[in-house]
Amino acid sequence: IAPKAIECLNKFQCYESQTFRRNLYSNILNIVESRGNKCNLPQFETILMRRPPVLRPTSAPVKKEVEVNLTxxxxxxxxxxxxxxxxxxxxxxxxxxxxxDVTPAAVEGFKIIYNALKKASKSDDIVEDVSTVPDDDGLYSTTLTLKRTTRYEIKVKPYNGQGEGQESEPVFIYVSGKK
Structure with a gap:
């Protein structure tokens, strides 16, 4: 019975999984009844089966999602x-x-590293974690609140899930505190 039933299912393009085929005797009636077209199975009464819909090409191309590794x-x-x-x-x-050559998606955020410069030495680095998106020109930015009448060294370092990048060349600025 099983090969004839499968032959009939295949004739109407009713392909089922191996699990179904293993349980054919207990499941055949439920599956065939749900299809809609006629199919004569040995030792079973004539049952209506529905043919699967015919796939027609669309006028617009189907976009396939492509997985891109951005790390x-x-x-x-x-x-x-x-x-x-x-x-x-x-x-x-x-x-x-x-x-x-670096896409914005490859970077999760930036670390802004700055320290106050004094006459004889420099202070410990202060690190602020910044998550920012670029403007239309690809420019990233943030605003720091620093101490007045102090000269600072500022560097920026990118990071992602893989680790941290290199520190940028330092820039120096004097914060006067004037309005």
Missing amino acids: RDIANVAVENVNAEYVEGTKVFVSWTLPS
Whole structure:
């Protein structure tokens, strides 16, 4: 019975899994009844079966999703064009760009590293974690609140799930504190 039933199912393009074929005797009636076209199975009454719909091409091409691996070894990446501009009071606007061969999706965020420079030494580094998106020109930016009447060294470092990139070349700025 099983080979004849499968032959009938195949005739009407009713292909089922191996699990179904193993349980054919207990499941055949339920599956065949749900199809809609006529199919004569040995030792079974005539049952209506429905043919599967015919697939017709559409006028628009079907877009296939492509999985793209956007992770990148970021260890050798350093941001470029770091710029620090005094805004007013104790606010400093810091901006930078990624190298042209690095996509924004390869970077999860940036670390802004800055420290106060004193006459004889420099203070410990302060690190701020920044998550920002580029503007239309590919420029990333953030605003820092620093201490007045102090000179600072500022660097930017990208990071992602793989690790951290290289620190940028430092830029220096004096925060006067004037409005």
